[in-house]
Amino acid sequence: MDLTASGVRTTSVAKQARTGLLPANVVLGGSLLSLVGLTWDIQWHSDVGPDTFFTLPHLFLYAGSAVVGLASLAVVLLTTAARRAGRPVDPRVGGRVVNVFGRTFAAPLGYLVSGVGAATFLLYGLWDQWWHGLYGFDAVIDSPPHIGLLLSITVSLIGTTAVFAAAREHRWGRLGTLASLAVLLTFGPVLALGLQQVPDDYADAVGIGTSMMVVLLVTVGAGFLRRPGGAVGTAAMVAAVQGVFWWFSPWAAKAYADMVDLPLRDAVSGVPEMPSLAPMALLPVAALMELVYLAGRRREWRAGRVSVVAGGIAGLLIGLSLPVQRVLLYTGAHLPPVWYLTTTAVLSAALGLLGGFAGWRFGGMLCLLAPAKKGETADA
Numbered sequence: 001m002d003l004t005a006s007g008v009r010t011t012s013v014a015k016q017a018r019t020g021l022l023p024a025n026v027v028l029g030g031s032l033l034s035l036v037g038l039t040w041d042i043q044w045h046s047d048v049g050p051d052t053f054f055t056l057p058h059l060f061l062y063a064g065s066a067v068v069g070l071a072s073l074a075v076v077l078l079t080t081a082a083r084r085a086g087r088p089v090d091p092r093v094g095g096r097v098v099n100v101f102g103r104t105f106a107a108p109l110g111y112l113v114s115g116v117g118a119a120t121f122l123l124y125g126l127w128d129q130w131w132h133g134l135y136g137f138d139a140v141i142d143s144p145p146h147i148g149l150l151l152s153i154t155v156s157l158i159g160t161t162a163v164f165a166a167a168r169e170h171r172w173g174r175l176g177t178l179a180s181l182a183v184l185l186t187f188g189p190v191l192a193l194g195l196q197q198v199p200d201d202y203a204d205a206v207g208i209g210t211s212m213m214v215v216l217l218v219t220v221g222a223g224f225l226r227r228p229g230g231a232v233g234t235a236a237m238v239a240a241v242q243g244v245f246w247w248f249s250p251w252a253a254k255a256y257a258d259m260v261d262l263p264l265r266d267a268v269s270g271v272p273e274m275p276s277l278a279p280m281a282l283l284p285v286a287a288l289m290e291l292v293y294l295a296g297r298r299r300e301w302r303a304g305r306v307s308v309v310a311g312g313i314a315g316l317l318i319g320l321s322l323p324v325q326r327v328l329l330y331t332g333a334h335l336p337p338v339w340y341l342t343t344t345a346v347l348s349a350a351l352g353l354l355g356g357f358a359g360w361r362f363g364g365m366l367c368l369l370a371p372a373k374k375g376e377t378a379d380a
Helices: 009-019 021-047 056-084 109-135 144-165 171-197 205-225 230-259 282-298 303-329 338-369
Strands: 097-100 105-108
Touching: 021 056, 021 109, 021 144, 021 171, 021 230, 056 097, 056 105, 056 109, 056 144, 056 230, 097 109, 105 109, 109 144, 144 171, 144 338, 171 205, 171 230, 205 230, 205 282, 205 303, 205 338, 230 282, 282 303, 303 338
Parallel strands: none
Antiparallel strands: 097 105
């Protein structure tokens, strides 16, 4: 795999389209492998019960992280070899090159971040193994080592997103960026479960956190693409992943339980646990955000300000939709009092404003990873 840039731009771009696609797809594939293991593991806890460290879902989780780490390491070593040989490195392969440990290694920014996330995942994995050895079965998703593992996966996905964003001038780079954001968004509601420890006497902390992360990442997609379709494209990919896992999660948990001769719980809800965490109203909310962006462009408002308004509206709607979603999915679930819904919705809208602002800025930062085209500017 040649990561160097030739003297002719057209040749360099064509070569990068061939060489940069392979490692980018490998790191994204590893992240998807971890995502499969995570949704499987969460469903297992719900439908079967506690587990030990060495289970098939856990192996999927760790295998995915290992794939990301090895692919990132390979690109870093190849980049280092090219730099030491005095050959210029194409910035479209993973982003601009930065020095690591002085000048010991030269690493494209995207692969550096994804590799660091994979390395910390394995370190937290050792902590998780110690946790299982100390306490035996693992009964909850929000244990300290699990939160560390989920944060490490998030870091790897941020790096994967940067890898594809560096190839923004190619269609596969743009699609891969939105796909990486969709996978990251699917992880987001699981991270929000860590907010279960926050007192929820006056508002739903998990729902507010979920709304914030969803708005942030959908807005990143819009801010990165900077044309119609970024928000809806990201939401559509999330809906596709959600649909596949809606079937896969319960099936995989039951199939694996049958394989190891373990019974299911007496009262299984039948609701896929991880897919049901993501807002099912996300696609129409993203479409509404696109309409707000369109109205802002027609009136020549600053895109950053429009994204704040769109984020606030989206946060409000998602904050209201999540309690309704739970009532529709779970038998016996009831809507909380109106004052509780109002507090949750208002706080979700407030954080949605912040998510809209930060998401658009982060999308612009992703654009900067790619070599600038002649005459291209970033509208803040």
